[in-house]
Amino acid sequence: xxxxYVPIVLSLKVAxxxxxxxxxxxxxxxxxxAKREFFGKDVVESIITLPLVLPPSVIxxxxxxxxxxxxxxxKLFEQWFHTRIVFTLAGAVIAAAVVAxxxxxxxxKVAIENVDQNLEKAxxxxxxxxxxxxxxxxxxxxxxxxVAGLVLAFARSLGEFGATLMIAGNIPGKTQTxxxxxxxxxxxxxxGQASILVIIMTIFSFLVxxxxxxxxxxxxxxxxxxxx
Amino acid sequence: MLKAFFQKxxxxxxxEINFSLSNGILALVGPSGAGKTTILQCVAGLQTPxxxxxxxxxxxxxxxxxxxxxxIRKRRIGYVFQDYALFPHMTVEKNVMYGKPQKGSIPNKALxxxxxxxxxKIEHLxxxxxxxxxxxxxxxxxxxxxxxxxxxxxxxDEPLSALDQDTxxxxxxxxxxxxxxxxxxxxxxxxxxxxxxxxxxxxxxxxHGKQEEIRKFDVAQ
Numbered sequence: 001x002x003x004x005y006v007p008i009v010l011s012l013k014v015a016x017x018x019x020x021x022x023x024x025x026x027x028x029x030x031x032x033x034a035k036r037e038f039f040g041k042d043v044v045e046s047i048i049t050l051p052l053v054l055p056p057s058v059i060x061x062x063x064x065x066x067x068x069x070x071x072x073x074x075k076l077f078e079q080w081f082h083t084r085i086v087f088t089l090a091g092a093v094i095a096a097a098v099v100a101x102x103x104x105x106x107x108x109k110v111a112i113e114n115v116d117q118n119l120e121k122a123x124x125x126x127x128x129x130x131x132x133x134x135x136x137x138x139x140x141x142x143x144x145x146x147v148a149g150l151v152l153a154f155a156r157s158l159g160e161f162g163a164t165l166m167i168a169g170n171i172p173g174k175t176q177t178x179x180x181x182x183x184x185x186x187x188x189x190x191x192g193q194a195s196i197l198v199i200i201m202t203i204f205s206f207l208v209x210x211x212x213x214x215x216x217x218x219x220x221x222x223x224x225x226x227x228x
Numbered sequence: 229m230l231k232a233f234f235q236k237x238x239x240x241x242x243x244e245i246n247f248s249l250s251n252g253i254l255a256l257v258g259p260s261g262a263g264k265t266t267i268l269q270c271v272a273g274l275q276t277p278x279x280x281x282x283x284x285x286x287x288x289x290x291x292x293x294x295x296x297x298x299x300i301r302k303r304r305i306g307y308v309f310q311d312y313a314l315f316p317h318m319t320v321e322k323n324v325m326y327g328k329p330q331k332g333s334i335p336n337k338a339l340x341x342x343x344x345x346x347x348x349k350i351e352h353l354x355x356x357x358x359x360x361x362x363x364x365x366x367x368x369x370x371x372x373x374x375x376x377x378x379x380x381x382x383x384x385d386e387p388l389s390a391l392d393q394d395t396x397x398x399x400x401x402x403x404x405x406x407x408x409x410x411x412x413x414x415x416x417x418x419x420x421x422x423x424x425x426x427x428x429x430x431x432x433x434x435x436h437g438k439q440e441e442i443r444k445f446d447v448a449q
Contacts, residue, residue, distance in 0.1 A: 121274055122313035124300045126327030126377055136326075140317050 003196055006173050007181035014089065014164075014177055015157035018096035022104045022153050027146070030108040031134065052102040056162025059098060063167045067091065085167070092168035092175050096157035103156055104149040111145020112138060148212055155208045159201065230381055230413055234280025234290070236270055236437075238263065242278075243437035247430075253407055253414040255428030257421055262434040264417040265310070268383045271415070272307050273300035285380055306374030306382040310389070312366045314358040320369050321345075321354045327377035344372045347406075364395035375410065384416045388423065400427060 033045060051059055067074045067085040077085055085091045115138050123133045139146075161179040168175040170184055178197050185194040233246040243263040247254065256264045269275040270290075271282055279292040284305070289298040315323050324341050345351040348368040353361055361369070367387060374382060384403075388396045404427060407414050418424050424431050433440040 116313070118309055118311060118313040119315060121300075122307070122309055122315075123326065125272055125274070125305060125307040126373065127301045127329070128326070129301060137315060 003193055004172075004181075007176050007178045007197065008200065010089065010092075010174075010176065011158050011178040014092045014096050014160075015154050017093040018100055018157040019104075019150060019154045021093070021097045022101050022157075023146075023150060026101060026105040026108050026149070027139075030105050031112055031138070034109050034112040048105055049102050051099050056099065056160070057166065060095065060163035060166025063091070063095060063098065063163060067094065067167065087167075087169045087171065087175060089168065089175055092160075092164045092177060095163040095167050096160045099160050099163060100153035100156040104153040107145050107149025107152065108142065111142035111149075114145070115141045144216075148216070151208055151212055155205060158204070229283075229285050230271070230415075231283040232271060232280070234270060234277035234282060234292075236263075236266060236275070236277045238266065238437065241437045243267065245280075245439060247432060247439070247442070249413045249415070249430060251411060251413055252429030253403070253416055253427050254430045254432065255424035256415065256417045256432050256434060257419065257424040258434035259419060263437045264419075264434055265385055267434075268307070268385055268415060268417055271381075272305050272383055273298065273303050274307075304377070304380045306377055306379035308367075308370045308374050308382070308384045308387050310385045310387075312358075312370040314366055314369055314373075316358050319355050319357055320350065320361070323358070323369055324372045324376050327373060329378055339376060339378060341376070344376050347375075347409075348372045348402075363391050364399065367391065367395075367399060371406070375406075380412055382410075382412060382414045384414060386417050386419070389418070389420075403427060 029048070033041070033048075064086065065071050067077070069075075069078070069084065069086065074085060077083055083090075085094060119137055119141070120133050123137045128136070159179055160177075161183070164175075164177060165180055165183075168177075170176050170180050172181075176184070178201055182194050182197045182201070185191070185197070229248075229250050231248040234243075235245075236243040241263075243266055245267055256267060258264050266275060270277045273289065276297060277290060277292065280290070281288060281293070282290040284303065288294065288296050289303050290296060315326065318326070321341060324344060328339075328341070342351065345354060348371055350365060350368045350372060353365060353369070358366060358369070370387075387403075388399055391399065400423065403414070403416070416424075416427055418427075429444070431441070431443045
């Protein structure tokens with residue numbers, strides 16, 4: 001059988017879309033959780049982190065329930081956009097976003113918490129309101145953690161298998177992403193296609209981890225700096 | 229003109245303070261944990277007193293009775309932090325510019341960055357980052373940044389404690405000069421009685437949150 005690169009394109013599409021959703025949602029939520037105290041915060045924190053430990057099949061099942069034809073959000077989508085989520089690429093994006101979210105969230109939250117509070121206080125004494133403090137001090141100083149979270153979330157989205165299979169299925173050319181293509185190519189005895197995709201995924205994942213480690217070392221060296 | 233009388237409950241004792249200051253330098257002296265920084269932070273609005281009133285230039289910025297608590301950014305107070313708290317991702321110039329008022333709210337003082345950098349002899353550091361300059365230079369940048377906001381009151385939290393003796397003596401002299409130049413009251417926190425006696429027109433000793441002794445000298449002009 002000839003090698004098909006379509007799963008790679010689909011995987012990249014899914015991962016990019018998922019990372020955009022995760023970035024836009026995790027930064028404000030992480031900022032809120034890092035800076036504010038409120039009733040039930042521990043419960044919210046646990047729910048947010050849950051996809052990190054739940055089996056992908058459980059997440060897939062829940063997503064099917066929520067976004068299914070008769071599910072609460074599935075119905076809304078059907079009515080408003082005349083489209084469905086299940087067995088479409090949108091479903092794959094949602095699955096990838098849900099599993100990648102906690103990785104990005106934790107990375108961003110730790111980064112925000114690690115910003116020296118004296119710097120934020122200093123900005124307030126210099127006349128800055130809370131939004132200006134956040135965008136000019138907190139966010140730029142948390143950037144390393146945000147980028148690290150972003151890369152991890154991207155890699156996790158690219159590798160998402162279980163939940164994606166349940167909600168988006170295995171439709172070649174439509175929802176068949178790399179990990180799913182590997183599984184079914186192997187099942188069908190097409191080891192050629194499977195091994196090429198396996199090599200691509202492994203090299204990519206290695207580069208992500210290697211790059212993050214190198215970059216982490218570099219930024220630690222920079223921040224040490226030193227007086228004249 | 230600053231008038232402050234307030235109480236603040238702390239874990240091990242209650243801070244009780246009552247002072248007024250029209251010009252010159254007020255030195256707050258005391259051992260670590262005496263409540264010196266807490267006083268500064270209450271005046272600045274970084275902490276809230278349990279009760280009392282703080283009045284800057286006849287404007288109430290905090291009053292427990294009237295339920296007034298003006299946010300920090302509207303109090304027009306310059307604050308120099310113990311560890312300088314310079315923004316590490318901004319150059320010296322950007323640090324100093326950060327608090328520049330949008331419109332010159334006090335026209336006769338309408339300051340340019342160059343004025344302030346020159347006054348503190350740090351013009352050559354304009355494009356450097358905080359991790360590329362020495363402790364004494366950081367202190368000057370922190371002072372420049374606080375003065376750029378055209379404050380009505382300047383608070384200094386142990387500004388000289390991390391510096392070597394030579395730099396320290398030089399900066400002590402410059403603080404005295406700056407105060408005369410700016411004609412706004414300074415409150416300086418220090419654990420060094422000698423430094424307090426050298427710089428303070430007024431000295432308050434603190435121990436376990438109690439005001440122990442006040443000395444007033446004539447404001448040197």
